Amino acid sequence: MRFKEKTVKSEVIYKGRIITVKKDDIVLPNGNSAIREVVHHSGGSAILCEMDGKILMVKQFRYPYAEELWEIPAGKLNEGESPELTAIRELEEEGGIKAKRVEKLFEIYPTPAYNDEIIRIYQAFDLEKTQKHLDEDEFLTSEWIEKEKLKDMIYSGEIKDAKTVIALLAVLDK
Amino acid sequence: MRFKEKTVKSEVIYKGRIITVKKDDIVLPNGNSAIREVVHHSGGSAILCEMDGKILMVKQFRYPYAEELWEIPAGKLNEGESPELTAIRELEEEGGIKAKRVEKLFEIYPTPAYNDEIIRIYQAFDLEKTQKHLDEDEFLTSEWIEKEKLKDMIYSGEIKDAKTVIALLAVLDK
Numbered sequence: 136m137r138f139k140e141k142t143v144k145s146e147v148i149y150k151g152r153i154i155t156v157k158k159d160d161i162v163l164p165n166g167n168s169a170i171r172e173v174v175h176h177s178g179g180s181a182i183l184c185e186m187d188g189k190i191l192m193v194k195q196f197r198y199p200y201a202e203e204l205w206e207i208p209a210g211k212l213n214e215g216e217s218p219e220l221t222a223i224r225e226l227e228e229e230g231g232i233k234a235k236r237v238e239k240l241f242e243i244y245p246t247p248a249y250n251d252e253i254i255r256i257y258q259a260f261d262l263e264k265t266q267k268h269l270d271e272d273e274f275l276t277s278e279w280i281e282k283e284k285l286k287d288m289i290y291s292g293e294i295k296d297a298k299t300v301i302a303l304l305a306v307l308d309k
Numbered sequence: 310m311r312f313k314e315k316t317v318k319s320e321v322i323y324k325g326r327i328i329t330v331k332k333d334d335i336v337l338p339n340g341n342s343a344i345r346e347v348v349h350h351s352g353g354s355a356i357l358c359e360m361d362g363k364i365l366m367v368k369q370f371r372y373p374y375a376e377e378l379w380e381i382p383a384g385k386l387n388e389g390e391s392p393e394l395t396a397i398r399e400l401e402e403e404g405g406i407k408a409k410r411v412e413k414l415f416e417i418y419p420t421p422a423y424n425d426e427i428i429r430i431y432q433a434f435d436l437e438k439t440q441k442h443l444d445e446d447e448f449l450t451s452e453w454i455e456k457e458k459l460k461d462m463i464y465s466g467e468i469k470d471a472k473t474v475i476a477l478l479a480v481l482d483k
Contacts, residue, residue: 136446138377140446148330150346150435151322151332152344154423156330156348157325159372165448170326172325172328174330174424185412196312196314197421198314198335199349200425204329204418204421224323242466242469243469246428247380247469247470248327248351248385249327249328249374250348250419250424272339272341274312289415292415295415297475298471300415301475301478304475304478304479309413
């Protein structure tokens, strides 16, 4: 790599429930010193699930924006859990669908300037209807939405979540 | 909104150069208490620029992943700067192209569970070649890449940056 930045010192600023924040002193390729702020997150999985021309979407309140957002089912990796299993688990918990097979569509870096989260996006296959089971403190609704309508929702700005826009753009017709 | 979360207390944990981290006590729709960690970022703009069937891409080292990543030109909003102006400025600084007109394609939330950044993605029109002018401490290379090649780079996982994948999926043929 031509432009590697070298870590001189790394300081943990905050160790929280979902994120850890670090402030690092680094050396740039020209020898100058700089600071890098890094939000560490253990990673997440999202899953696109299509049935009869409709896609399973969930709507939930997202505190940082104080808005309810449309997203595909997704969640944080539990400790020791493979990303595939996270995707399959979240689909069943949030959507009441069991996928016997998943295929990875993308591995995405949401904000690479200051965040190290990796979001894996899967597609679900060999589906079976089961039961949703949300945590007591989890509030979301799910809905099967027509692909044509989803295209309108993306281009009108109604769907804003990055992983969801990527998954949908990949499977919707132009 | 059915599932609104109410802020009880908001504490600034870290006020940095690029991000501010807050830890809020909230009340859930069922009356239970919870914590929300929020990374605040002032927002950014990205810009897709096409000329003669090629798209302008930049490659730079991204410290959180310790990798060089392919992205479309982008940057943080300067204080008081409109998102359109940020996009136009970054295209000229990083790519040496002046756009006389831009159109907004998307407004994206990269990781809505714990981050409030808004990334606006523009498309550049009425282009004129000028000069790149990077900051002394900014290291990146730019390259015009064929659209067909970019499709391969997305689906092979070589391009991982979320805003870039969204912008490219929107304009590349299926």
